[in-house]
Amino acid sequence: MILVTGATGNVGRNLVRELLAAGEDVRALTRDPATADLPDGVDAVPGDLTRPETLPAALHGVDRAFLFPVHGALDAFLAAARQAGTGHIVLLSSDSVTFTEPGWIGEQHLACEQAVADSGIPWTFVRPTVFMANDLAWADQIRNGGTVRGVYGTGATAPVDERDIAAVAAHALLAPSPGKTYELTGTETLSQIDRVRVIGATLGIPTRFEEVPRETVRRRLLDRLPAPAADFLLDQLAASRTTPTPTLPTTRTTLGRPAHTYADWVAHHATAFTR
Structure with missing residues (x-):
């Protein structure tokens, strides 16, 4: 089972479709499953990264997860993921973490990356430029x-394009080995x-x-x-x-097609x- 957080966002919706097309079992974390308008076949569950009490149930049976970067609110998710035995987290980050001066946005994403790295759960970082x-x-x-x-x-x-970010994130979730970083333009x-x-x-x-x-x-x-x-x-x-x-060739080299x-x-x- 793969959990997608931020499932109704620009990347999340496309990621859900990518994973379903690949034949995966997909669970989507969303504040209101009744209004989420997600595809058939998705296990939509109520929850929010800022509501820690909702996370253990959402992570039950989840072996891989796509994590949306809610700054300052990842610790509870990571603790619940460890407890659930989740074996791989793909974090949506930003290319701003690579800047000489990351600035406010880069620092927020760096903190998210550090939290995931410190969790002990195998990780992959996806770092797109501006959407x-x-x-x-x-x-x-x-x-x-x-x-x-x-x-x-x-x-x-x-x-x-958010579709390319989602496709690379799906590739990362389905890859046999975590630990890579994908920088996308x-x-x-x-x-x-x-x-x-x-x-x-x-x-x-x-x-x-x-x-x-x-x-x-x-x-x-x-x-x-x-x-x-x-x-x-x-x-x-x-x-x-x-x-x-x-521009970077990451999408082509990862997916075998141009962005x-x-x-x-x-x-x-x-x-x-x-x-």
Whole structure:
């Protein structure tokens, strides 16, 4: 049995599908199984990483687990996993742990990696760069006039499709030997201006990027992120204007196929940008 935490998230939903397609028995940890809308065949159980009392039952009979990084809330899960005899944990981490200055976000992920490593349970770390799914935050602006307003439009990263992250995580869960680290990017280094252009070209709609002050974007980020995280993301984006994120071949070498392109991702999420 494989347990997937964060099963209704961008990576978790795709991971559940990958594991079912591989013929695995899958259990999904979710706050409300009745509204989770998970595929048939999944053993959806109620629980939350921040509610330790829910974890022993969720981990009963689980030999492998995908662990979503809820910062500061992994100790109870790891203790319950040890008690259950879970033999392999695949942790979703971040490439920010490899930065010379990991910043607030990198430090949070480093703490998660350290907790898993210290647990004594065999582990694998999956370290993606920025998610393509983050650009779904542009959907309202695309639908309402096609102008995306942001800062550091020429900052260039190599965003990765959540389907590729899930596929690599599934590979790791099914691999005979834990202990590897997978650093993932997409196939292309693209600026925000490039990505807005690709959205328009893929969907056949007019789009443009409009530069606005940093503080305007920071205020939007603070609606969903703590201030240190917002500042770290903006600083990294600013730095990528002169030091673009390079691409890595990890998805191809791991799965034997190329990673999805940004245009692939846009087409997959077309309704979010046009409905």
